Amino acid sequence: MISAGIDIGSRTIKLVTIKENEIVTSEVRPNSYNTIEICREMLTGVAYDSITSTGYGRHLFSRHFECDVISEIKAFTLGAYHMVPDCKTILDIGGQDTKAIAVDNDGKISKFEMNDKCAAGTGKFLEIMSNALEFTMEEFISAASGAEHAEKINSMCTVFAESEVISLIGRGALRDEVSLGIHNAIVKRSVSMLKRVSIRDNVVFVGGVANNACVRKLIEKEIGTTLFVPENPQTIGALGCALHQMKAGIPN
Amino acid sequence: MAEDYRQMWTDLGLDLPTHDALLDAVSQMYGDVYLSQKNRPKGMEYFDFVISEVHGLRIKELVDAKKEGKKVIGSFCVFVPEEIILALDCISVGLCAGAEFAFEEAEKLIPRNTCDLIKSAFGFKLAKVCPYLEASDLVVGENTCDGKKKSYEQMSTIMDNLYVMDIPQMKSDSGKSLLKEEYKKFILTLEKLTGKKVTPENLKKGIETVNNKRKAMNRIYSLRNANPAPISGLDALLMNQVFFYDNPVRFTDSVNKIADELEGRIKEKNGVSPENSARILVAGCPMALPNWKVPHIIENSNAVIVGEELCTGERGHHILTGENGSTVDDLVNNIVDRYFQIHCAVFTPNPDRLKRIKEMYKEYNAEGVVDYNLQFCQPYQVEGGIVESELEKAGIPVLRISTDYSSEDQGQIQTRLEAFIERIKG
Numbered sequence A: 001m002i003s004a005g006i007d008i009g010s011r012t013i014k015l016v017t018i019k020e021n022e023i024v025t026s027e028v029r030p031n032s033y034n035t036i037e038i039c040r041e042m043l044t045g046v047a048y049d050s051i052t053s054t055g056y057g058r059h060l061f062s063r064h065f066e067c068d069v070i071s072e073i074k075a076f077t078l079g080a081y082h083m084v085p086d087c088k089t090i091l092d093i094g095g096q097d098t099k100a101i102a103v104d105n106d107g108k109i110s111k112f113e114m115n116d117k118c119a120a121g122t123g124k125f126l127e128i129m130s131n132a133l134e135f136t137m138e139e140f141i142s143a144a145s146g147a148e149h150a151e152k153i154n155s156m157c158t159v160f161a162e163s164e165v166i167s168l169i170g171r172g173a174l175r176d177e178v179s180l181g182i183h184n185a186i187v188k189r190s191v192s193m194l195k196r197v198s199i200r201d202n203v204v205f206v207g208g209v210a211n212n213a214c215v216r217k218l219i220e221k222e223i224g225t226t227l228f229v230p231e232n233p234q235t236i237g238a239l240g241c242a243l244h245q246m247k248a249g250i251p252n
Numbered sequence B: 001m002a003e004d005y006r007q008m009w010t011d012l013g014l015d016l017p018t019h020d021a022l023l024d025a026v027s028q029m030y031g032d033v034y035l036s037q038k039n040r041p042k043g044m045e046y047f048d049f050v051i052s053e054v055h056g057l058r059i060k061e062l063v064d065a066k067k068e069g070k071k072v073i074g075s076f077c078v079f080v081p082e083e084i085i086l087a088l089d090c091i092s093v094g095l096c097a098g099a100e101f102a103f104e105e106a107e108k109l110i111p112r113n114t115c116d117l118i119k120s121a122f123g124f125k126l127a128k129v130c131p132y133l134e135a136s137d138l139v140v141g142e143n144t145c146d147g148k149k150k151s152y153e154q155m156s157t158i159m160d161n162l163y164v165m166d167i168p169q170m171k172s173d174s175g176k177s178l179l180k181e182e183y184k185k186f187i188l189t190l191e192k193l194t195g196k197k198v199t200p201e202n203l204k205k206g207i208e209t210v211n212n213k214r215k216a217m218n219r220i221y222s223l224r225n226a227n228p229a230p231i232s233g234l235d236a237l238l239m240n241q242v243f244f245y246d247n248p249v250r251f252t253d254s255v256n257k258i259a260d261e262l263e264g265r266i267k268e269k270n271g272v273s274p275e276n277s278a279r280i281l282v283a284g285c286p287m288a289l290p291n292w293k294v295p296h297i298i299e300n301s302n303a304v305i306v307g308e309e310l311c312t313g314e315r316g317h318h319i320l321t322g323e324n325g326s327t328v329d330d331l332v333n334n335i336v337d338r339y340f341q342i343h344c345a346v347f348t349p350n351p352d353r354l355k356r357i358k359e360m361y362k363e364y365n366a367e368g369v370v371d372y373n374l375q376f377c378q379p380y381q382v383e384g385g386i387v388e389s390e391l392e393k394a395g396i397p398v399l400r401i402s403t404d405y406s407s408e409d410q411g412q413i414q415t416r417l418e419a420f421i422e423r424i425k426g
Helices: A035-043 A058-064 A072-083 A123-132 A137-146 A158-170 A175-197 A213-223 A233-248 B003-012 B016-035 B042-052 B057-067 B082-087 B116-126 B131-135 B146-155 B173-194 B200-222 B233-242 B248-268 B293-299 B328-339 B351-363 B378-393 B410-425
Strands: A002-008 A012-019 A022-030 A050-054 A089-093 A098-103 A109-114 A203-206 B072-075 B091-094 B138-143 B162-166 B278-284 B303-309 B368-374 B398-403
Touching (some): A002 A035, A002 A058, A002 A072, A002 A233, A022 A035, A022 A233, A035 A058, A050 A058, A050 A072, A072 A089, A072 A203, A072 B410, A098 A175, A109 A175, A109 B410, A123 A137, A123 A175, A137 A175, A137 A213, A158 A175, A175 A213, A203 A213, A203 A233, B003 B016, B003 B057, B016 B042, B016 B233, B057 B072, B057 B091, B072 B131, B082 B091, B082 B173, B082 B200, B091 B131, B116 B146, B138 B173, B146 B162, B162 B173, B200 B233, B200 B328, B233 B293, B233 B303, B278 B293, B278 B351, B278 B378, B278 B410, B293 B368, B293 B398, B293 B410, B303 B351, B351 B378, B368 B378, B378 B398
Parallel strands (some): A002 A050, B072 B138, B138 B162, B278 B303
Antiparallel strands (some): A002 A012, A012 A022, A089 A098
């Protein structure tokens, strides 16, 4: 039986299919105004027996396709636990949400924290800040990694932080140091969320921002332990969905 | 609502176009949130009617009573003793508002970072959309949280019938004496307003009427431990909200009829949600009419609310007032004893609230607690931290939701709730 999982995020849509715990296909596409059309295109030609959706578009998807629906928190827990079986703590930084999850010894959610309505400290925050500095995302990350000192960004609100960045630049601050300051800000917020659920090894870092080497390094330094970042960390939610479907065992 | 109330609303000084907009919004919301529920108890039709006439027939009753010389007393808090209001043949109405209305106007008088419960009261006054407020002969404020007590200073600049009652902050002997002094002052104020006297007889009658209303609500609550749940949390919340507005005797009868019906439902195992629904206890800030946001999201996420540790919940009616006593002083002491037990988060420390949440969790066979608080509500937000850590220590799953009257965070709240329910259900 082939199980599929689809994670419809604010920035990207992820589709994973698995057969007996092995990944068969995995795809990431940008999301847009026509979410369902994109999903339909992604599913065209992909063989699967049943599917589960997650992400902020999960209920929208369920109105168009027969599927199970689970929250992102459960999806990432299932996916991360599969990739790193002794994982106890998960950090997921996605396009518009950040989540910290504590996992019990059986791989179940024991506590979680999630940001409120604003995009502070999420992937979108980094994207807006790199645009404000006129950097591509790659340039932004490498500029931050190479900086020796960091400017302090006080505001965690995306809107205020953007004007703070612009005024720092206006005062002659170095772009690299501002970049590192922005990375520090997001790390500080994520680590405090992790601390609220308590940090226990192994810590798995997933979601699109887990691809950011600078964020990874700074978090590791802050919490004093190594982060496990699975391959294609942004697809772990979709993988979790596929695993949920396989566990459920019946086609929907 | 019928057209023939328009003259009455104009006479009360309401701004008709804005008021129309409010009523349309409430009626739309009521349809979406309430009438879309499945398998509701038949007795809830009474409450559908009450809501359809919330600014109509009930206001007409108030206006007619005023013509007969009765006084309408509006209040914002469960610490204002309805027993005394009824003893003097006055009508008690709740004035707390639960909708985002004219906030820009309100923010000219109070800071942006004031909780929405307070902001909404100002919004309703400034936009002239609340007939209860306009029909009130006396509006009773109370010094509970800092937000409210300082806001009453501003409120007194836009209304001339505001009376402020002091409320203790500690459950000490001196706190209790303060409450008694304040209730005695309140009696004198109402006696002056009405030209009547509180007697042991009328006070006893007032206590009895309010106790009957509470007993009816407590009957409903005693049935909510059943699985499947015989009534939704949304419907129970609505009863709690209407508790503050309706004619108390008619309300009591209607609630008792629903309790009879629920007893039958429990025997037939006829529930409003499947037996495996996650059973949630909600604790925290009051949810004033028409604030149905979080319960609506909870009950659309494979969960059912089985109890409310809220002012618009058990906190409003769980404890009865003693009916024994031969003098006014005896009966006032009974009233003070009763109200002094309310576990409001303005008290410090407030261990009895935590204890009661734990008891309720067991009594209602709950599986998780949602700690609901309004942004900028310091007492409940700070206490929420204690509630969360103590309950989790006792093995009770807790989800804290800090929100406001807007709808923009619904998606995030839904995700968190779904994950919380997945956590509860393993």
